[in-house]
Amino acid sequence: MFETKGLNIAVVGATGAVGQQMLKTLENRNLPIKNLTLLSSARSAGTKVLFKGMEIEVQEAKPESFEGIDIALFSAGGNISKLFAPEAVKRGAIVIDNTSAYRMDQNVPLVVPEVNEEDLKNHNGIIANPNCSxxxxxxxxxxxxxxxxxxxxxxxxxxxxxxxxxxxxxxxxxxxxxxxxxxxxxxxxxxxxxxxxxxxxxxxxxxxxxxxxxxxxxxxxxxxxxxxxxxxxxxxxxxxxxxxxxxxxxxxxxxxxxxxxxxxxxxxxxxxxxxxxxxxxxxxxxxxxxxxxxxxxxxxxxxxxxxxxxxxxxxxxxxxxxxxxxLLKGAAWNSVQIAESLLKLGLVDIK
CATH class of the missing domain: 3.30.360.10 (Dihydrodipicolinate Reductase; domain 2)
Known part of the structure; x- marks a missing residue:
């Protein structure tokens, strides 16, 4: 199911509406995935989610959850992003955040690949996904x-x-x-x-x-x-x-x-x-x-x-x-599309 060489992907908010769409989108795309980590609040931890026919248990999001992660897709609310996105970046992950937490931060690119894909080259670890509308x-x-x-x-x-x-x-x-x-x-x-x-x-x-x-x-x-x-x-x-x-x-x-x-x-x-x-x-x-x-x-x-x-x-x-x-172009698909653009532009390495 997973690639021998690929990206270590985390989805934060995996049990939510957008998180579920992110997983469906990842299933339907060709982004090479070596490992997939699903994270959520303590309340949803332990839930089992199907991905390409395999059951994956959702874990509670903690700072150490991001060790070894290449790309972390966040869609669990702005407070969670503010709490854990810096922790993920500190551990080497690139964060693609689907909340409003970082959108207007002048140091964070706000990206729609069809419009301003080149802005990805200026990221400092966090990339913001714009509002759906x-x-x-x-x-x-x-x-x-x-x-x-x-x-x-x-x-x-x-x-x-x-x-x-x-x-x-x-x-x-x-x-x-x-x-x-x-x-x-x-x-x-x-x-x-x-x-x-x-x-x-x-x-x-x-x-x-x-x-x-x-x-x-x-x-x-x-x-x-x-x-x-x-x-x-x-x-x-x-x-x-x-x-x-x-x-x-x-x-x-x-x-x-x-x-x-x-x-x-x-x-x-x-x-x-x-x-x-x-x-x-x-x-x-x-x-x-x-x-x-x-x-x-x-x-x-x-x-x-x-x-x-x-x-x-x-x-x-x-x-x-x-x-x-x-839920797709307005959230999940744009986030996954950013991940694909990072790979295309050589801004993330396959291991």
Whole structure:
């Protein structure tokens, strides 16, 4: 099952939703794995997880767990990353962190391989995986930015409940069942478990993801704004975001308005760029009702783009509809893809 020569990989948060997707992604890719260590909290330690038909017991994460590890994939919450990522680096591992703990650290590259793979060469042991909603947007925008420049981004998101974890998925299903059977919905998690009020998500839309900041934007919205500027190396790019939770289990959707730097670009020009770009599937045939939808994106690694329209008033303005599986490209696949890029660039050695 494992390679005689390969990488020693650790997955931290192996029993969580994203951790499980990381394992599925590792199963489906050709990253050479010599040893696989699965780590979690003490509560989940002892759980057995199947990987390529073999049962692997999940261990409690401790500093010494990272001895001999080449790459550690973290997705167990920001506090765990802050506690154990430095310990892993101290022992020689490269950390790919899927939390917000290090994303805006100026010494930590924030990477989407289709956009800024070269930033990996500047890592100091920790590499940050961006927010799921940011990832799919910058993948769609980068080919356009490279060809025509980018002057402004305004995005409204339509985000699935899986982005808030397994408990939010259960809440959506239970509320839907209760309402359909004439019972009262009992919200306890969304929009934010630790916030003052909770609202029904079944048959509803909640215009809040994460807590509100002093400027009136939510933390999720500020993540998209700041991360986009960092990934694209455009600190002065005007970016605005409104992030909304929908009663969809998996798959984030985004309505994106952009203003490019050059005049004269057409919809076919934009379509042609996206059709040839890595990691993108163009679905844009409105005459035949062909456009991206989250239901069709689930289980797929790519970012889907459609509904490309020229703005009716702004010469350099375009509208796009962008959809992706938030647990895959938005988390697990982007993390594994970074690991593959490290190998491709010669930044990690096979032993």
């Amino acid at each position: 940011t990832i799919q947007m910058v993948v769609a925008l980068e080919p356009i930015r490279k060809q025509f420049g980018l002057n402004k981004v305004i995005v409204s998101t339509y985000q699935a409940v899986s982005g808030a974890g397994a408990a939010a998925i259960s809440e959506l299903k239970e509320q839907s069942r209760a309402i359909l059977e004439g019972e009262e919905a009992k919200p306890a998690i969304l929009p934010v478990k630790g916030d003052k009020h909770h609202y029904q998500i079944a048959f509803n839309v909640i215009p809040q993801i994460d807590k509100f900041q002093e400027n009136g934007y939510t933390f999720e919205e500020m993540k998209m704004i700041n991360e986009t500027k960092k990934i694209m190396h455009m600190p002065d790019l005007p970016v605005s975001a409104t992030c909304v939770r929908l009663p969809v289990e998996t798959g984030h959707s985004e309505s994106v308005y952009i203003e490019i730097g050059q005049s004269g670009a057409s919809v076919p020009d934009i379509q042609g760029l996206l059709k040839e770009a890595d990691g993108i599937i163009l679905q844009d045939d409105p005459a035949n009702q062909v456009y991206p939808m989250p239901q069709a994106a689930v289980g797929k690694n790519e970012v889907f783009v459609g509904r490309i329209r020229k703005d009716l008033d702004e010469e350099k303005g375009f509208h796009l509809w962008v959809v992706s599986d938030n």
